[in-house]
Structures are given as C-alpha cells and as structure tokens.
Amino acid sequence: MAAAAPVDKIKVLKSSPDLSAATYQIHDESHTIGNALRWMLMKNPKVEFCGYSVPHPSENVINVRIQMYDNLSSLDALITALADLDKVCESVEDAYIASLREDKFERWEERT
Amino acid sequence: MIAEVPTIAIEQVFVWNNNSVIVDEILAHRLGLVPLNVDPTLMTMKGPEDPPTDQNTIVFHIDITCERNPKAPKGSTNPAELYINHELLSSHLKWTPAGEQEEVFAGKPPAPTNPNIVLAKLRPGQQINMELHAVKGVGKDHAKFSPVATASYRLLPQIKIKKPIPPNLAEKFQKCFSPGVINIDPRTREVSVDEHNVRNDSVSREVLRHPEFQDCVELSRVRDYFLFNVESESAYPPERLLPEAIRVMRDKLAVIREAAEALREKTSSAADGDVPMADS
Numbered sequence: 001m002a003a004a005a006p007v008d009k010i011k012v013l014k015s016s017p018d019l020s021a022a023t024y025q026i027h028d029e030s031h032t033i034g035n036a037l038r039w040m041l042m043k044n045p046k047v048e049f050c051g052y053s054v055p056h057p058s059e060n061v062i063n064v065r066i067q068m069y070d071n072l073s074s075l076d077a078l079i080t081a082l083a084d085l086d087k088v089c090e091s092v093e094d095a096y097i098a099s100l101r102e103d104k105f106e107r108w109e110e111r112t
Numbered sequence: 113m114i115a116e117v118p119t120i121a122i123e124q125v126f127v128w129n130n131n132s133v134i135v136d137e138i139l140a141h142r143l144g145l146v147p148l149n150v151d152p153t154l155m156t157m158k159g160p161e162d163p164p165t166d167q168n169t170i171v172f173h174i175d176i177t178c179e180r181n182p183k184a185p186k187g188s189t190n191p192a193e194l195y196i197n198h199e200l201l202s203s204h205l206k207w208t209p210a211g212e213q214e215e216v217f218a219g220k221p222p223a224p225t226n227p228n229i230v231l232a233k234l235r236p237g238q239q240i241n242m243e244l245h246a247v248k249g250v251g252k253d254h255a256k257f258s259p260v261a262t263a264s265y266r267l268l269p270q271i272k273i274k275k276p277i278p279p280n281l282a283e284k285f286q287k288c289f290s291p292g293v294i295n296i297d298p299r300t301r302e303v304s305v306d307e308h309n310v311r312n313d314s315v316s317r318e319v320l321r322h323p324e325f326q327d328c329v330e331l332s333r334v335r336d337y338f339l340f341n342v343e344s345e346s347a348y349p350p351e352r353l354l355p356e357a358i359r360v361m362r363d364k365l366a367v368i369r370e371a372a373e374a375l376r377e378k379t380s381s382a383a384d385g386d387v388p389m390a391d392s
Contacts, residue, residue: 019379024372032361036361079372085365089362089365093359
C-alpha cells in the first residue's frame, strides 16, 4: 500500500546543468503512462530524443529521458506533452460518448 | 480497465462462529471474490490508516445455521430436502446500513450481483456467523477488485483483394476466411470483402497457404482502428468501463502535470536557474 513518507511525484535525476536534456523519475507510474507520454513527446519536433524505462519491476517508478534541440527546456516539453495527451483522452472520450448516445450498438447479456 | 478502475469488494471478514468444514481463511477468500453491485462512484477510497466510515465501508452480516428438515420425505438422499440451509449462498449476505447509506443506496441496496454463488456447504449443527466489510480498491492491489473478467483490444483487420479471383475458386477463397467476411456475388461470382464483417476475421493467413491465391490478397491491420472487447463482472455496465478507464488516465495525467508545473515553478524561482536534482 501507500508509503508512509510522502514522496515527490517527479524528480529530476542528475544530468546536464540545464534542463535541455534531463531524466525525470515519475513515481507510482508504469508503462501505461510511460509509453503514451513517450509517444506524445516524440510528436514534438523540438524533441531530439525521448525514451522511458521501468528500471526495476518491483520499484514503482519510471524514468523518462528527454533531450531537446536548441537548448529548449525539456520540462516545458513534458508539460506540453501531458496537456496534449489529456486532450487526446478528452477527444476519445467525447467521440465515444457521442457514438454511444446514438444507441447503435449490440447488447449481449450472458444468462447464468 | 483491468488494473486501475476501482470497484467494491469484501476486504475484511470477522468470523464470530464457523464450525463448518470449510476453514475461515478459505471462506474469507471466497467471500472476497464475490462481485458486488455497488456503484464505486458512491464510495471513497479507504486508506490503510483510515477508520471505517459510512463513506468508505459497507457492512454485511452472515448468520446461518443448518438444521434437519423435520418434514423431509422418508428415504430421501437429497440434501435440499433433508436439511434446511444446507448451502451458504451469496444471497445470504445481509447488508447492514450505516449512517447515510440508507439514503445513498436507496435505489439499489448493496448485494452480490449473482445471488446463487455457493460459498460453503453445511450439515445439521454447523453454523456460520460473520461480519464482512467491503471497501473500494483497484485491481493491481488484488484481482478481486478488477471490474472486468476480460478486457482486450485488437486492430481492425484489413483485406485487400489485389487480383480478381477466378469464379471457380470463389468458394474456396471464401472458406479461407472467417464466416461472413467474404461475399460472393450470386450472379457474377465476383468476390468482395464485407465492409461490416471484416472485424470478425481471425486473420488466420490461411489464404496465403494456397499457391493459387498467391499475390491475390494483402492482409493487414488498420493501425488506428481499435476494437475493444470488454466483459464486465461488476457494478459497471460494460459500455461505462471505457470512459471510466479514460478518467483514471486523465486523473493520472493531471497529477503528473501538477507536479511538473510545481517543479518548473521551483526552477524558475531559483535565481541562478539551478535545478534541484536527486541523487541517482
């Protein structure tokens, strides 16, 4: 269950002096967020490199590495990617609900 | 959907009396796996240190005693006729409302989704008396909290016919695919792919085994067309599970975004632009 001491959701791991290239350790997340976030970051043309890893399956953290072109801040790119991903989720949700409202789906119930 | 959409399940079992043949821990485990019909949005998550309240815990009681049936027909060997209460069923779980629960759950009193689950078998003189506490939880903690039996996705199959199929081979071609996927025009014997039923194709690649159909078809998947298969096993109707899963995802994103923005705040407020870095 939850750890007793509160931990930071995001930590910046030791790397280059500025934030143009950094590794972020996100606590309590897994491939669900990692893969989607990496995909979204790679869509950003200003991102030179992006990758994520789960360092160890029994540690509940992911590492996200972001390297930027032109000395831009990777933290800004991360925040933009998070916002964009949220928008993707929102539009999928809206489209699904709109389609559900049309009521053109099969319903099938298993009798026990 | 499997691991993070919350549901309600029995988490704590207080056994006052159990002299049946099934031991307490096995029975408690079986009780935990019983799906309940409680809408999870009506409850809050109970932390490990939180005291149980009417917001986060639902209480059930079981009090059942097996007796001999005095009116049993002579010579019967059927336990249902010989004894009263010879089985502990999920319908024997009796909800005990606490606090505001009576109003909150007025429309749908908490109970197992299926009333006919056999939890234990009893014989005369055996008695089970227990108190059960159901709480909200997620599937990654324990599979009993998982709202689905199965949840999977696949991509829409795509079949492209690149060369016309000779009419004498049309039936054979049709048999290479799942039923309903390939249509044969009754007059011209021309084969075509059924727009709606392509999704039923199993993509068995059977057609590629036959030399006569070489270079005739191309099998692929539509890369951005997802078909979800969700089998609900809880209070959620299956069509509500995808929006719930999306909501969980968005909540996660919101938390990370907040943390990232706090981090940016911290960096920009430091005059020299230094970044507080953790030891790795």
